[in-house]
Amino acid sequence: MTRISVTVDGTRYEDDVPSRTLLVHHLREQLGKVGTVVGCDTSNCGACTVLMTDPDGVPRGVKSCTVLAVQADGREVTTIEGLGGDHPVQRAFHERHALQCGYCTPGMVMAAVDLLREQPDPSDAQVREGLEGNLCRCTGYQNIVRAVQQAAAELRGNEAAVTQPVGVSGP
Amino acid sequence: MRSAGRSLPRPDLRAKLSGEAVFGADLAEPGMLHVRLLRSVVAHARIVSLDLDAARQVPGVVCVVTAADLADLDPMWGHYVRDRPILADGVVRFAGEIVAAVAAETPAAAAAAVAEIDVEYDELPPLLDVTAAVAPSAPRVHSGPPRPGFACPPSAVFGDGNDFYRWRVAHTRVEPSGAEDKLVTVAHEYAFPAVYQYAMEPHAVIAEHDGDRIRVSSTCQHPFLVREELALLFGLPVDRVRVSVPFIGGGFGSKSYTKMEPVAVAVARQAGRPVKLVNRVEDAMVTTRRHGMRARMRTVADRDGRLVSRDAEIWLDTGAYADNGPTVTMVAGMAAVGPYRWDRVGVDAACVYTNLPPAGSYRGFGAAHLQWIGESQVDELAEILGMDRLQLRRQNLLARGETMIPGTRPIDADLAGDLAAVADRLGWGPPLPGRQGRGISVGVSPAGASHHSQARVELRGDGRVAVRVGTQEIGQGARTVHAQIAAEVLDLPLDRVEVVPTDTGDTPYDRSTGASRSTTVAGLAVQRASEDLRAALLRTAVERWGVDPAVATLAGGRIVAGDRSWAIEEVGACQGHGDAGELAAGGATMPLFWEVCVAGAQVTVDPDTGQIEVRRAVTAADVGRALNPSLVERQDEGCALQVVGNALFEEMRFSEEGVLLNDTLLDYRIPTVADVPHEMACVIIENGDGPGPFGAKGCGESVFGGLVAALVCAVADAGVTVRELPMSPDRVWHAIRSES
Numbered sequence: 001m002t003r004i005s006v007t008v009d010g011t012r013y014e015d016d017v018p019s020r021t022l023l024v025h026h027l028r029e030q031l032g033k034v035g036t037v038v039g040c041d042t043s044n045c046g047a048c049t050v051l052m053t054d055p056d057g058v059p060r061g062v063k064s065c066t067v068l069a070v071q072a073d074g075r076e077v078t079t080i081e082g083l084g085g086d087h088p089v090q091r092a093f094h095e096r097h098a099l100q101c102g103y104c105t106p107g108m109v110m111a112a113v114d115l116l117r118e119q120p121d122p123s124d125a126q127v128r129e130g131l132e133g134n135l136c137r138c139t140g141y142q143n144i145v146r147a148v149q150q151a152a153a154e155l156r157g158n159e160a161a162v163t164q165p166v167g168v169s170g171p
Numbered sequence: 172m173r174s175a176g177r178s179l180p181r182p183d184l185r186a187k188l189s190g191e192a193v194f195g196a197d198l199a200e201p202g203m204l205h206v207r208l209l210r211s212v213v214a215h216a217r218i219v220s221l222d223l224d225a226a227r228q229v230p231g232v233v234c235v236v237t238a239a240d241l242a243d244l245d246p247m248w249g250h251y252v253r254d255r256p257i258l259a260d261g262v263v264r265f266a267g268e269i270v271a272a273v274a275a276e277t278p279a280a281a282a283a284a285v286a287e288i289d290v291e292y293d294e295l296p297p298l299l300d301v302t303a304a305v306a307p308s309a310p311r312v313h314s315g316p317p318r319p320g321f322a323c324p325p326s327a328v329f330g331d332g333n334d335f336y337r338w339r340v341a342h343t344r345v346e347p348s349g350a351e352d353k354l355v356t357v358a359h360e361y362a363f364p365a366v367y368q369y370a371m372e373p374h375a376v377i378a379e380h381d382g383d384r385i386r387v388s389s390t391c392q393h394p395f396l397v398r399e400e401l402a403l404l405f406g407l408p409v410d411r412v413r414v415s416v417p418f419i420g421g422g423f424g425s426k427s428y429t430k431m432e433p434v435a436v437a438v439a440r441q442a443g444r445p446v447k448l449v450n451r452v453e454d455a456m457v458t459t460r461r462h463g464m465r466a467r468m469r470t471v472a473d474r475d476g477r478l479v480s481r482d483a484e485i486w487l488d489t490g491a492y493a494d495n496g497p498t499v500t501m502v503a504g505m506a507a508v509g510p511y512r513w514d515r516v517g518v519d520a521a522c523v524y525t526n527l528p529p530a531g532s533y534r535g536f537g538a539a540h541l542q543w544i545g546e547s548q549v550d551e552l553a554e555i556l557g558m559d560r561l562q563l564r565r566q567n568l569l570a571r572g573e574t575m576i577p578g579t580r581p582i583d584a585d586l587a588g589d590l591a592a593v594a595d596r597l598g599w600g601p602p603l604p605g606r607q608g609r610g611i612s613v614g615v616s617p618a619g620a621s622h623h624s625q626a627r628v629e630l631r632g633d634g635r636v637a638v639r640v641g642t643q644e645i646g647q648g649a650r651t652v653h654a655q656i657a658a659e660v661l662d663l664p665l666d667r668v669e670v671v672p673t674d675t676g677d678t679p680y681d682r683s684t685g686a687s688r689s690t691t692v693a694g695l696a697v698q699r700a701s702e703d704l705r706a707a708l709l710r711t712a713v714e715r716w717g718v719d720p721a722v723a724t725l726a727g728g729r730i731v732a733g734d735r736s737w738a739i740e741e742v743g744a745c746q747g748h749g750d751a752g753e754l755a756a757g758g759a760t761m762p763l764f765w766e767v768c769v770a771g772a773q774v775t776v777d778p779d780t781g782q783i784e785v786r787r788a789v790t791a792a793d794v795g796r797a798l799n800p801s802l803v804e805r806q807d808e809g810c811a812l813q814v815v816g817n818a819l820f821e822e823m824r825f826s827e828e829g830v831l832l833n834d835t836l837l838d839y840r841i842p843t844v845a846d847v848p849h850e851m852a853c854v855i856i857e858n859g860d861g862p863g864p865f866g867a868k869g870c871g872e873s874v875f876g877g878l879v880a881a882l883v884c885a886v887a888d889a890g891v892t893v894r895e896l897p898m899s900p901d902r903v904w905h906a907i908r909s910e911s
Contacts, residue, residue, distance in 0.1 A: 034197035035190020039371050039421070040452050044836035047371060073289035088187045094180060097801050100809065101646030102187025103371040103420030109188065128844045135836070137369050137421055138646045140808030140851055141844040 002071040008033060009082030017069045023062075024048045026069035027079060035081040036106050039135070041065055046134030049107035051078040051114060059104075061114030063133075080106035089113050089151040098147035100138035108134045112148045120156055124149070175865055176660035178801035179665055181651040182646055192418040195375025195390040203377070204233055206272040206438050207281035208448075209288050210457065211263035211270050213579060214299070214526040214829025218261055218270065225287040227274060229417035229763035231280030234441045235288070237369050241437060250322035250396060252335070252493035254313055255529075257404070257433045262809045263292070263526050264312060264491035266456025266830040268509040272434055274442045297474065297526035297829040301465050301486035304333040304525045312524035313492060321403055334486070334521040337499040338504040341528050342577055345514035354479060357471035357551040361544045364822040365463035365488065368533045369841050370645075372420020373450035378435035380405070381443075385412045390419050392427045393683040399676045400429045401436055422645035424532030425459050426638050427685050428495060440502055451720075453834040460823060461533040462487040462499055468507065470548040475790050476558050478549070478567040483507040485520040487530075500573035502537025502617060506876060509545040510575055510586055511567040511616050526829050532685060534735055534810065535875020538616040538768050539817065543880035543896075545610040560884070561594055564613055571778035575615065576613045580760045585858060586613055589769040589791045592854045597771035597789045601712045602888070606778055607786075610884025611771040618869050619763025619862075620686035622754040625679035626696035628657055628704045628747045634740035636663060636729060638700075641681025642693040647871055648802040649689040653697045656864050657799055660701035661739075662725045671857060679748075687766050687869030690798060691861060695751040698864040704747025711742045733747040746844040751896060754862055764861060764868045767793035770811075770877030774885040775808070781904030783819055783886060788878055792853050795861025795868040803870055807853040810874035816842045818879045820897050 001017040009032055015030055026032040027050070037045030043066040045062045051059040052067065053076045083090055089112050092098070108131065115122065115130035122130065127148045128141075136144065186192040191490040220768040223235045238246065240258035246257040259270045275281035298304040298312060317336075329335050374388060385405060390399050394414040402409045419426065435448040450458060468483040482736040485503055489496030504520035533539075553560040568590070569575055569582045590613050603609060605665055626640040638657050644650040650670040658668045671678070681693055705725055713716040718732040754763050773787040790807045797803045822841060824832045833839040860869025879896075888899055891906050 028197075033190075033192070037194060037372070038196065040836045042452070042835050042837060045371060080188075083189075085185070085189040093188055094184045097181065097184075097805055100185060100189055100648065100805065101371070101419060101421040102184070102192055103194065105187050106190055118604045128847075131844050135371065135841060135843060137371050137423070137813065137841060140804060140812045141847050142808055142851060144804065145844070 002070050004070055006072045007076040009079055019068070019070055021069040022065055023067040023069050024064035027064060028069050033079050033081055034080045036064060037103060038065060039103065044135065045104070047104050047107040047112060049110045049134065051110055061111050068168035080109055083109065088154040092147040092154065096143045096147035096150060097141065098143040104134060104136040108136060108144060112151065115148065116152050116155060120152060122152060172601055172659055173662065174655040174665055175671050175798045176796065176816035177657060178799055179651070181648055182654060182665065183650050186372065194372055194418050194420050195388065196449045197603045198377050198388055198417060200377055200379065203327050203390040203445045203447050204276060204442055205278040205281045206435065206446050206448040207273050207278065207285045208269050208434070209271040209285045210831070211259065211262065211266055211268040211697055213292050213294055214266045215295040217295065218259065218263065219291040219293050221271065223271070225289070226284040227624065229280055229284040229287055231276040231282045233274045233276070233444070234438070235284065236438050236441045238253055238804040240441055244406065246404065247318070248429060248433050249399055249493055250320045250400060251495060251497050252323065253318040253320045253811060254808055257437050265495055265526050267528050268491065269369060269434055272438045274438050274446050290443055298333065299525060299527060299825060299829045301488045301523045301525065303522065304523050305486060305571065305788060309333060312526060314713060321399055333524040335524060336522040337472060338499055338520045339518065340504065340508065340576055341517045343515045353474050354471050354472045355552060355555050356469060356472070357548045359894055361466045361468065363540050364896055365527070365530065365644060365816050366461045366821045367456050367823055367839060368423040368425035368459065368461065370421030370425045373452060373455040374426060375430045375449045376435040376437040377445060377447050378432065380436050380440035383407065383411060387414045387432055388417060389414060389432050390426050391416060391432070392422045392645060392685060394673050394675050395430050395641055395680055396683060397429050399430060404433055405436060406451065413674065413676045416643055416672060419643055419645045422684070423534045424536065424685060425455065427532045427683065430458055452836060453636055453826050456823070456831060457528040457833050459494060459531045460528060461536065462496065462530040462540065466541065466544055468548060470552060471546070472552045472556065474556065476563050476566060477514060478511045479515055479887030480515040481509065481545070486523050486782045488525050488527060489522050490525055490527045490529040492529040493522065499532065499536045503504045503540045505576060505617060506538045506541035507545060508576055510569045510582065510613060512569055512573065518669035527825060528831065534813065535616070535872040538876025539613055539879055540613040541613060542768055542876040543883040546614070546880040547883050547887060550887060551753050552615045561599055564590060568613065578760065580762055580765065582615065583765055583860060583905050584767045584793050586638040586767065586769070587858055589767055592856060593771045593789050593791045596852055596854050597773065597787060601602060606776040606889045607774070608885040609771070609773045610881040612769065612877055612880030614768040614880065615765040616768055616873065616876055617762030618687040618766035619692055621682045621687050622751050622763065622855060623682040624690060624693040624696040625681065626693065626700040626749045627679050628697065628700040630704060630739060630742065630745045632740060632744065633736060634667065636661060636668045638697055639678050640670065640693050640697050641678045642689045643671050643673065643684040645684060647689065647806060648799065649684070651802065652690050652694060652750065652798050656694055656697045657701045660698060663704055663728050665671045668729060687872050689869070690867050691764065691863030691869045692751045692754065694864045694867065695754065698747040698749065700747045700749030702747065703749055704745060705746050707747060708739055708742055711745070766869060766871040766873045767791060768876030769793070770881045771872060772878060772881035772885040774882065774889055776886060776889045776891055776903060781900035781907065783869040783898055783903060785882070788848045788855065788875045789852045790878060791856055792870045793856040794870045795863065796857050796859055796866040797855050798865065798867050800855055806871035807874050808851050811851055812842045813877055814875055814878040814882070815848065818897055819880045820899050822897050829886040
């Protein structure tokens, strides 16, 4: 057992964990944060993506099925549950119908938040590249890209780009 | 209309976006144990010995269950054919078959115990291909005649061989004229690979068996059929089995019928405590998949461009257990016919047992397998005849009211109009230069499955309305559409209608979530239940407040009569019941409706790499009436991307011993955002001709028939003929090399 101290969604938790415990299992089973889901266990699908601060304190997207809980010691972790439900990315995903079953969504949203931190004004190609590590089997990804662009515009304070009505397909 | 027909945002997305949505793996029960399974590592063998002693000694282990513990049951299950043991009994028939199950206090203890189980196999030669399995000398995968399952149609006839089920049509409309020298023929062999549905959430079950009651929470698309099957298996009345369904992380058929529930209940029965069983991707891939297929087809036309006859032989590999294989076989056989005015047609489709993992339903089954074959033969005939491919289709296409297959519902759509709409959007015209190509295809697939759907709509004290209907929300948006239907009939804002999750204990019966039936069939039950509630509300107003029935109406949550009005909740508790049984009135023939599979594609082929780039994918959603146009478009887009995977690169690969080689997402690649076609367009066609609410009919699966075919035809138009899918770069590259 290793004693770790992790701040998750703003709350600090001190726990003894077996050193082989994965962060995603620590979040789900020990802390009850089941909003973060397990998809493939092999870091391919991205459904378990969360933000974790790097040594410089910058929150970065990580696939929590390939991070050990002990690696999160002293770090801050943000899960989908910590975004508050009304984050511009969450709102844009809702308005743009960028999800269907919702299983990829926690990871997809966190990956999008991570992407927009690095690239506040991404091109469509940059959005696609940024989300290539997150799988979705329900959608055609198109509206995920549109939602990320809408959120990007809102985060930049550009209202003009967010007025296209819901449900209207682009060319 | 205020609600129906509008692209309203989906109410269920809020919980999915906040992390509040509870999926199967998130559930827990007090005292719950964790289950891990020992799966066979060989494709076909006798189990010589099974040593469980060491496994039982692992700390935390509560029980280790094998077939020997099920001796008091008839442990065979399967809705169509009762051919599958809960746990392998003396023999394993595929690599991945469940041999033993461990329940322990922690997942780690259960996994450790599984590793301690010692099995000795006496290996037998496996049948890994339909051709080998139907050879006269082939050993039988199952001995004895197939036992019909509880949901087997009474008309089904089974044979004794590995090709245990056949669907055939042999129909002559016009006798041959004898002018055979004027005919042109194309005939080839084809293959479709086994592919994996890949719902992102693998199956998860929580089960409890307390002796005379079973309680299950499961990620299942058909909870009422699961209830029936568990009751049968464990010898309980149906009302002692309760199945509830959490949020489901995708289905596409992979969670249809019964899957992991029997073994979970068997372990819970043994342990005397609740258990949780969660599949991983490698488990899910050997739980169900799409049928691999081989086929031969021959299509004949005359020199005037009249399609004369078609013959097809089809062999679908259903693996070691039937699952929904016979239904897939029937639908594949129907798709082989094609929607044309043949003089003569003959199709013989066989469902074949092999020693591969079982295959069942996957979105668009049958149409995905066969439409591309028939449509590529139409294209080849057009080429030989020097005719435009679209024109050849037009002049042979069945019109509304004409019959494709004797005994089935006549064509109930405007196929020529749908084809024209897609051709127009695709930009049909002179051939494209270089390695570019266009393809277009048309077909129909039987949809609706069954008229057995009921619903109850309840007015609550707070003026909100609860819709109880047994359709599962698997991502397709069924709950949104059902809420819109109720809101429309009751003239309520959408946010006052809630569609309640299913618990078979208090949700009205619904057969299944599949066959594109949720809007059409379950939706009709919701419409009728809402109308029943509406009538009850107005009747109460007439009786209680002396309202003139001729003027009383509902508006915005109030009962309105002239200048007087009352909030609907003033009526008190009130409910309406609805049933879709009217769809079967008058002995109507099946299917309930034909789902139209029309699509077009434009591609570029890179001759140096064999890579296919999808420039355009155009799909037709002939939905009668789009109750939520955005949902229709999203369904077609999502399906189009699954088609890109199935047609261009997805393929389950098995070793020469029958073991799945690519059982992770690293090796089994599905489309990423980088694989999205440059342009995807969904043309919504609303002719108001569906049997569902407000003239609607289902959608969401048809793209599999239409677009696989359009892609194959487009690649052929670009100069590369591929008769075995997927059209992977290596296969395309070799095809290009072999032509030169």
